Amino acid sequence: MSVSIQEYLRRAPATSKEIQLATSQNQAAVSRQLRAMADSVIKIPNGRSPLYALACNAFGGGDRFSIFMVDAQGTPSPVAYLRPLAHGGFFIEAFTGIPSVLMGDSKNGLFDDLPYFLEDLRPQGFLGRKIAANLAGQDTHLPHDPKRWSKDQLGRYLVANGDDFDFSGNLVFSLQGCLRIRRCIEKHGEDDYSQLAEQVLGDDSYGSSAGGEQPKFTTFCRERQRHVIVKFSPKGESDVARRWRDMLITEHYATEALHVCHTPAAETKLIEKGGRLFLESIRFDRSGEYGRLAMLSLQVVDAEFVGDGQSWPSIAEAMLKMELMGSLDDFFIRLLWCFGRMIHNTDMHTGNLSLSIEGDCFKLLPIYDMCSMGFAPKSGEVLAYDFVAPKLDDLSLEEHECLVLLKATQFFWESISLEALASDELRAFALSQLQGVENEK
Numbered sequence: 001m002s003v004s005i006q007e008y009l010r011r012a013p014a015t016s017k018e019i020q021l022a023t024s025q026n027q028a029a030v031s032r033q034l035r036a037m038a039d040s041v042i043k044i045p046n047g048r049s050p051l052y053a054l055a056c057n058a059f060g061g062g063d064r065f066s067i068f069m070v071d072a073q074g075t076p077s078p079v080a081y082l083r084p085l086a087h088g089g090f091f092i093e094a095f096t097g098i099p100s101v102l103m104g105d106s107k108n109g110l111f112d113d114l115p116y117f118l119e120d121l122r123p124q125g126f127l128g129r130k131i132a133a134n135l136a137g138q139d140t141h142l143p144h145d146p147k148r149w150s151k152d153q154l155g156r157y158l159v160a161n162g163d164d165f166d167f168s169g170n171l172v173f174s175l176q177g178c179l180r181i182r183r184c185i186e187k188h189g190e191d192d193y194s195q196l197a198e199q200v201l202g203d204d205s206y207g208s209s210a211g212g213e214q215p216k217f218t219t220f221c222r223e224r225q226r227h228v229i230v231k232f233s234p235k236g237e238s239d240v241a242r243r244w245r246d247m248l249i250t251e252h253y254a255t256e257a258l259h260v261c262h263t264p265a266a267e268t269k270l271i272e273k274g275g276r277l278f279l280e281s282i283r284f285d286r287s288g289e290y291g292r293l294a295m296l297s298l299q300v301v302d303a304e305f306v307g308d309g310q311s312w313p314s315i316a317e318a319m320l321k322m323e324l325m326g327s328l329d330d331f332f333i334r335l336l337w338c339f340g341r342m343i344h345n346t347d348m349h350t351g352n353l354s355l356s357i358e359g360d361c362f363k364l365l366p367i368y369d370m371c372s373m374g375f376a377p378k379s380g381e382v383l384a385y386d387f388v389a390p391k392l393d394d395l396s397l398e399e400h401e402c403l404v405l406l407k408a409t410q411f412f413w414e415s416i417s418l419e420a421l422a423s424d425e426l427r428a429f430a431l432s433q434l435q436g437v438e439n440e441k
C-alpha cells in the first residue's frame with residue numbers, strides 16, 4: 001500500500017526518486033505536491049539529488065526559530081533559521097554570510113540532533129545546575145541536572161532564555177532573545193565581590209550559565225570596564241579553604257606563565273577580600289558592554305567534526321588534517337597540554353578549551369581553567385603536595401618547543417614560590433619543582 005508524501009517524509013528525509021517509489025507517483029505529480037506543501041517541506045542540498053524533509057512545530061512554538069550572531073559592537077545579524085524536522089532531526093536554513101562551519105560536518109545543514117553549537121548553550125557546571133534546580137522547582141518534569149534535559153527541554157529553555165547574557169559566545173537564539181540584547185546590565189566593583197559570592201552560594205534566583213564546577217559568578221566589573229567571570233575560594237582558614245586558595249593561585253600564575261611565552265591565555269587577577277580569594281578572569285567572549293565574540297567548546301566541535309573524545313592534541317591534529325584549524329593553533333594546543341601535564345593539571349577535558357570561528361576554520365581562544373587541579377581537595381580531603389613531573393622525552397615535543405615549555409614551567413613555579421598569598425606548603429613545593437625544572441635545562 002502506498003503512503004502519502006507527508007507520511008513518508010515523517011520517517012526520514014528522502015530524494016524525489018525515493019518519494020516517487022514510495023508513493024507510486026510519477027515525478028511531475030511528486031514535484032507538484034512538494035511545491036504545494038510550500039514552506040512545510042524543506043529542500044536540502046545533497047549532490048545531484050536534493051533531499052526533501054518535512055518541517056514540524058517544536059519547543060512549544062512554530063516551525064522556524066531565528067539564530068543571530070552578535071558582533072563586537074553588540075549588533076545582531078540573523079545567520080539562519082533552525083527548522084525542526086518531523087523525523088526528529090534539524091535543518092539549518094542558512095542566510096548569506098553564515099560561517100560554513102555552522103552547517104556542520106555534513107556541510108548541508110542537516111543534523112540528526114540539535115546542532116552542536118546550540119548544544120553548547122545548555123546550562124553547565126555550578127551555575128547551570130542552579131538554573132536547572134530553580135526551573136525544576138517550577139516544572140516537576142524537568143530533571144535537576146541540565147545534562148539530562150531532552151532536546152525538547154533544552155529547546156524550550158533556549159526559546160525562553162535565548163539572550164541570556166551569560167551564555168558563552170555570540171549566538172542568540174530566537175527573536176525574543178535578540179530584542180533583549182541591549183537591556184541594561186548590572187555593574188559591580190571589586191568591593192561587591194564578597195556579597196556576590198554569598199548571593200550565588202545562597203540565593204537560588206541568581207541566574208547565569210558560566211559552565212564548570214567551581215563556585216563562581218559573572219558580572220561587569222566597574223574597575224576593568226569588562227565582563228568578568230569570578231571564581232572564589234571558601235571563606236576562612238580551614239585546610240580545604242587554604243587548598244582552594246592555592247588552586248586559584250596556580251590558575252592565575254598559569255595564565256601569567258603562558259603570556260610570557262606568547263601563548264593565548266585569559267587575563268586574570270587575584271583579589272583577596274572578606275576572607276576569600278577571588279580569581280577574576282576577563283571574558284574574552286565579550287567586548288564592551290554589549291559586544292560578543294564567537295566561542296565554542298572543543299567538546300561540541302570534536303563531537304561534530306572529529307569524534308575523537310580524547311586529548312586536546314589528538315583532536316587538534318585531526319582538525320589540522322581536515323583543514324579546520326591552522327598549524328600555529330595545533331602547536332599552541334600541544335604546548336598547553338604539555339604545560340598542563342608539567343603543573344599537574346588533571347582536568348584537561350574538552351570543555352576546558354574553546355575555539356572561535358574564523359572564516360571557514362576554528363581558531364584557538366585564550367586558555368582558561370589551567371591550574372594544578374591534581375592537588376585540589378577530593379571529597380573534602382587535602383593531601384600533601386606530591387607530584388613527579390613527566391620527563392620531557394615523554395612529551396613528544398621538538399627541542400625548541402621543549403625550551404618554550406621549560407620557560408613557562410619555570411616562570412610558573414618561581415612566581416608561586418614568591419607569592420605571599422600561597423600557603424607555606426605550596427611555596428615550599430613550588431621551590432622543589434623549580435629545582436627540578438632547572439635540572440632539566
Ligand SMILES: Nc1ncnc2c1ncn2[C@@H]1O[C@H](COP(=O)(O)OP(=O)(O)O)[C@@H](O)[C@H]1O
Pocket residue numbers: 125126168210211212213214215229266267281282283284285351352354368369
Ligand atoms: N575568561 C573567560 N572568558 C570567557 N569564558 C570563560 C572564561 N573563563 C571561563 N570561561 C567559561 O566558563 C566556564 C567555566 O569556567 P572554568 O574556569 O572552566 O570553571 P571550572 O573550574 O569551574 O570548570 C568555562 O568552561 C568557559 O566556558
Ligand SMILES: [Mg+2]
Pocket residue numbers: 211212213351352369
Ligand atoms: Mg572548567
